Amino acid sequence: MTSQLAVVTVTYNSGDYLTTFLRSLGEATTADPQVIIADNGSVDGAPERAEREFASARVVRTGGNIGYGGAVNRGVAELGPDIDYVVVANPDVEWSPGSLDELIAATERWPRAGSLGPLIHEPDGSVYPSARRVPDLLSGTGHALFSTIWKSNPWTTAYRADDVAPSERPVGWLSGSCVVLRRTAFDSIDGFDSRYFMYMEDVDLGDRLGKAGWLNVYVPSAVITHTKGHSAGKNPELMLPAHHRSAYRFQADRNPGLLRAPLRLALRIGLAVRSKLAVRAARKALDNNGGHVTGDQR
Template identity: 65%
Template sequence: MSPQLAVVTVTYSPGEHLDRFVTSLASSLAGATDESVEIILADNGSTDGSPERAAQTYDNVRLLDTGANIGYGGAVNRAVAELDPSIEFVIVANPDVEWQPGAVAELLAAAQRWPRAGALGPVVRELDGSVYPSARSVPGLLSGAGHALLGTVWPSNPWTQSYRQENEALSERPVGWLSGSCLLLRRSAFDSVNGFDSRYFMYMEDVDLGDRLTKAGWHNIYVPTAEVVHAKGHAAGRHPELMLPAHHESAYRFQADRHPEWWQAPLRLALKAGLATRSRIAVRSALRDRATSEDVRGKGSNDDGR
């Protein structure tokens, strides 16, 4: 029997990406299931009309209005709650993912090989074909701080290398966590840990999920025979002044949750102050780079060609 499968994606004015997501998924499903797979668009307030068009164009696409921008994890939870209880597997993926042929079939086959796999993730490629490090270790306090402080200025530092695992062979294996940009989730595992923690508005919700799945006795399995291409950040990249602070706040929440004792309060305070400072620096840098880029484009458009 074909496994019972559904797809959830969170939309926030995804534009042309959404159509490629739906059409490439159809070819990726070949050999995975004989039935039409329901795709739920958990919409967090799109204004470009693309989710509505997709729901009108494709019979298997359903639009679910979350009522507000409730964040990534919260929107996924809301959509999964709508699924029939018979659904065994749920694909959760960003709408700017383009599926490669057979990717879903490979993920489902790996799920059969790993009956305790709670989450399975493919190779995620950038638009230029390079591999994004989507299978990583769970950051501890030391490794997380080392990566946060030195990852940009010293990419080869040992903490970043250990965390990102970029030098690991592309082999099927358990990892600490998998990128939430594309996951195959075993419904029973996802439900057993109460899904995503909706306190994470954006970022780190996938790290938290992977960590909680492991602690509950499940595995996060990296499946390099499955591939997707990710356009990366169609929504996040437009507003660094909002997204970068959200990233740093999520990083603080992740570590604070894992260091909750009263005697760890000074540690939490130092972490909060350090991440807040790093966030301000990162926002200033991103806005400066954006202004420079816009200035260059503006000059180019005014160039009379002489």
């Protein structure tokens, strides 16, 4: 397993989260995978410290903040052809004992799985809806426009698959915060679309894997904890508009042509309004309590 498995994580001033990530990784698998830290311009010293303290870790500079998907692609490019499985995970993930081995074991049960993802706990112990349906124009627009003001709306419920109990099964897409990718599948679709700076790159990846004949498989017997938004929450003016631009790109790419131009225009306007409201609310929350904005905007 050691020669077949590698881990890629993307850092941008990740601080002590990266140390927790690497320490817990040692208990998540009996293998000793190489870890590529694709760094997007950190100035906190965390990548360098990790490289000194963990023999398996190696820092790769991306040359600047090129976004999540682009940095993952840069990290994967460092891996040799003997790597069969690439684990892509955020540095603020904490692995449960045996969780990565459980994901790798599931690849044997699902030989057509291009990606496999675990059950993800929030820091408060609640389950994050990480295995979702691919949003079409109607459900994606309904969710994007109403999820924050009408949480029980039918489009969000369908998109997040809130009505489905956790079970090992194929799904539309898996959260890119922690996912095992079969190298042949990842390479067959040319990896992440680097046009997505942040957010929706995992939705796009899962959709393209599915269209290429691969499965995205949810494996809830593998469990991790993800402290979401430690970076995004500090910069809502940058990250929230990036999310809304990515949401528009995803639907615009899948709904081209003159006939759908009015729909794309309405979506662009709606998302622009939602973005401004989200930034305003996030800034107010930060000003009031100095905390992070960690709520899921997707």
